[in-house]
Amino acid sequence: MRPMLATPAPAPPPGPAWVHEIKWDGMRILADVRGGRVTLWSRNEKDVTASFPELAALAETYEDLLLDGEVVAFDAGRPSFAALAERMHVADRRKAERLSSTRPITFMIFDLLRLFEQDLRAHAWSARRELLERLDLTGTHWQVPPTYADGRQLLAATAEQDLEGLVSKRRGAAYYPGRRSSDWLKVSHRQVVSAVVGGWRPETGNAARLGAVLLGRPGPEGWRYAGRMGSGLAGKPGTAMADLLAPLGRRDSPFTDEVPALDAKDVTWVEPRVVVDVRFLGETGGGRLRHPTFVGVRSDLTADDLAQA
Structure with a gap:
């Protein structure tokens, strides 16, 4: 239940x-x-x-x-x-x-x-x-x-x-x-939202380490791109995130809208299955999260939970 x-x-x-x-x-x-x-x-x-x-x-x-x-x-x-x-x-x-x-x-x-x-x-x-x-x-x-x-x-x-x-x-x-x-x-009181991870980018100067992830939120036609997040992922959180995403690789973007070339540079796309909580400072006119910061992985939520909310 x-x-x-x-x-x-x-x-x-x-x-x-x-x-x-x-x-x-x-x-x-x-x-x-x-x-x-x-x-x-x-x-x-x-x-x-x-x-x-x-x-x-x-x-x-x-x-x-x-x-x-x-x-x-x-x-x-x-x-x-x-x-x-x-x-x-x-x-x-x-x-x-x-x-x-x-x-x-x-x-x-x-x-x-x-x-x-x-x-x-x-x-x-x-x-x-x-x-x-x-x-x-x-x-x-x-x-x-x-x-x-x-x-x-x-x-x-x-x-x-x-x-x-x-x-x-x-x-x-x-x-x-x-x-x-x-x-x-x-x-x-706080602006915290749950989102899926649809891709990751390597750390600057170290292609083997995760530096940022690309976030998605539910839209009428599927997952809508919600922005790039690197804050809060340094050290152990980034290593743990990389381990979660490693088996989820895919060839193309899971987002229904276009990801800006600057954000998509050197990205590794992944199936949108990992759900994270994100703290942010508002949204842009295009629905992107402003200054998103990683709070934690939500193992108690699935991507389907977000899509049906």
């Missing part, structure tokens, strides 16, 4: 019909607890249980429940996607267990979808939330963060604390798996 998704909005909606939560800069997870074990599913339905062994103890809480939330890694007291990247790509459980002592994660639980074999998705958010709070799910590596009635105040507070933003939820809303619904609205 895929999780319900929020629709971007310019500001939180007013009024008592809505409730507001902090938007965590992490990885969306569904935690399925049943039969004395926990299975963790990513947003694109990939089993990521081995990546987060800290959450195995959720099996000791209740016999049967399905939780929705965000896995977060903190750095200097704030959620950091860069810090989480050290954990989310680890598929070896032993390595993940070693990392858990130096880079622990916290599961921010914000929804309850099943309890004691009863499907709760058709129930109103307010009813699901009441049940979730009554479960008293508080542990070393998981918590149920609070909700807030005043969206404007929360938006200001998250800006002051340099947090990602907020999510507003309609109190009477049911849960729609895999759908981007206007019953959930997200307001972000």
Whole structure:
């Protein structure tokens, strides 16, 4: 099952019909607890249980429940996607267990979808939330963060604390798996977008090293070229990116529009399968990202997820 998704909005909606939560800069997870074990599913339905062994103890809480939330890694007291990247790509459980002592994660639980074999998705958010709070799910590596009635105040507070933003939820809303619904609205302080990598260029003076990548975003006819990104890819991130792209080579551009000759110089085209998060300073009139900076690889998203969003 895929999780319900929020629709971007310019500001939180007013009024008592809505409730507001902090938007965590992490990885969306569904935690399925049943039969004395926990299975963790990513947003694109990939089993990521081995990546987060800290959450195995959720099996000791209740016999049967399905939780929705965000896995977060903190750095200097704030959620950091860069810090989480050290954990989310680890598929070896032993390595993940070693990392858990130096880079622990916290599961921010914000929804309850099943309890004691009863499907709760058709129930109103307010009813699901009441049940979730009554479960008293508080542990070393998981918590149920609070909700807030005043969206404007929360938006200001998250800006002051340099947090990602907020999510507003309609109190009477049911849960729609895999759908981007206007019953959930997200307001972000930072301009961060997910894009695919459609090609890479070598580092100046070193043809063997990756220096920049060419980005694509969904368009009406396929992947639209969104600009060249080199910032944030120096050192280990660039090496890791090169390893991901190495088996994806192709002869021609995956973009539906023309890539400027300056950007396409010495490029190696690749199948648009690797999804990355990019921080940027706005867009040009042609839809190119201004000053894009690499944030991290999104192993929890596929190119199809972006195309269908």
